[in-house]
Amino acid sequence: MTFLALYEYKTAMSFADFPEQKQGVQLLQRSLERGRLAHAYLFGGHHLAELEALARTLAKTLNCQNPKRATANGPAIDCCDECAVCRKIDAENHGDVHWVRPESKSRVVTIDQMRDLMHEIHLKPNEAEYKVATIVAADRLNVQAANAFLKTLEEPPPKSILILLTTEPQRILETIISRCLRLNFAGEGTRKLATAQLEWLTAFGEMAAAEQKSLLGRYRLLGVLLKRLGELKGDIEKALTARSPLERYDDLDPKLREKWEDELAASIEAEYRLQRSDLLALLQWWLRDVWMQTMGLNGGELLSFPQISSAGAVAKRISSEQAIKNLQVLERMQRLLGSNVQEALALEVGLLELSL
Ligand SMILES: [Zn+2]
Known part of the structure; x- marks a missing residue:
């Protein structure tokens, strides 16, 4: 992956822009198509920036004003990447799409951050169809923060989706992992085996x-x-x-x-x-x-x-x-x-x- 490609994750993207992640993206799109989205996902991969871009694309797809659909009136399976909602989500100023990142000093996600997030999630959506909350580097949740979050993770309010991102799934608590559906975006194709x-x-x-x-x-x-x-x-x-x-x-x-x-x-x-x-x-x-x-x-x-x-x-x-x-x-x-x-x-x- 080139530096340019990593840099470009900052800008607008749709699912069509992730050719290297075809497997995981198709699983997500198939779930969207069938109305079978899980309420909590754990996205694993090698680059947090790429995982963030994927989470953002899912948030856009769920709320886009002019999405791509599998069939004429079917559910959205990709975002337009151009409408006002897509742009707002890209700019991270959409009231129903939340991001939690490790705090700069100690590089952990704190219990206060998680409490704020849970408060937001349990409010009615402001403008959106779906509330989406993404925890970037979920391996940085400290134990108290993780424990405070378990109940919400198990049963988020209707029409809300939690997305946890990690490049180090082995560091995530078992109680968290077992409540999420894990998708692999490490870009591995057909396995070569002895x-x-x-x-x-x-x-x-x-x-x-x-x-x-x-x-x-x-x-x-x-x-x-x-x-x-x-x-x-x-x-x-x-x-x-x-x-x-x-x-x-x-x-x-x-x-x-x-x-x-x-x-x-x-x-x-x-x-x-x-x-x-x-x-x-x-x-x-x-x-x-x-x-x-x-x-x-x-x-x-x-x-x-x-x-x-x-x-x-x-x-x-x-x-x-x-x-x-x-x-x-x-x-x-x-x-x-x-x-x-x-x-x-x-x-x-x-x-x-x-x-x-
Ligand atoms: Zn859109």
Whole structure:
């Protein structure tokens, strides 16, 4: 991305101006078209300026006087970028479109800022169809500010939408993440995978797409996941042990031996956690493909794994809402695993909760 492109985010834009974010933008537009917008979104990506521009474009689209529509009288799916309302929102002086940014000194979003915002959101709209509130850098919400905000986040007033932006989703509190629908604007297209990963995901997807109504079926799926994790752990142990100095000395000082053994165990655990997280991320991407297809988005260039057909089969029998819940289940599973909860339990609870 060029400097010029970043600079240009400041000026007017419509959804058509984000060719690199086609996947996320199409999901938003499809939701607009179906009147299925979520009440709270978390936009993740690499550039806050770009995420702000996307949030602004959504605010404009919801309130534009002359929007582009999918059908003659259908809902708006993009803004005109020219009308008085669009210009007002661009200039950030629209009474119903609010922005909260980390305060300059401490770089955090404070509880006072959030209280002001919640007050505004609960007032009747001044001039707009929709109230839109965007929290720029939601990872900078301090704990009190986040807690004060949870209830509003869970149940915003009708005709209002909350948009949280972040370049560091791993720093956002679980309680916040679980109440938002997460959209990825990191601009990643079709995933390139190692053969072993692709084979595993294909097998997992096929098993999920086959009859899964029984508890037994679900535990079989868990078994496939646990087996792969066991293999990963075994490979990591082998590779890291071979590299450890322990292998090179026979008559080590016991204290030194103990230290090296501890270090080896710690590095095995750290690497395993990374790879486990990557494996679950694969499942998340596959479940995202399921969700896209429940929305009727099945163009090859939009899917992460167009070569894996099982996502389409699952999409045929669950609703978009269920598909979204699945994504949230995986998010939560990742968070739980990151917080030292017992692995087998977190995986089992998560897998049993999935709608497949
Ligand atoms: Zn407009």
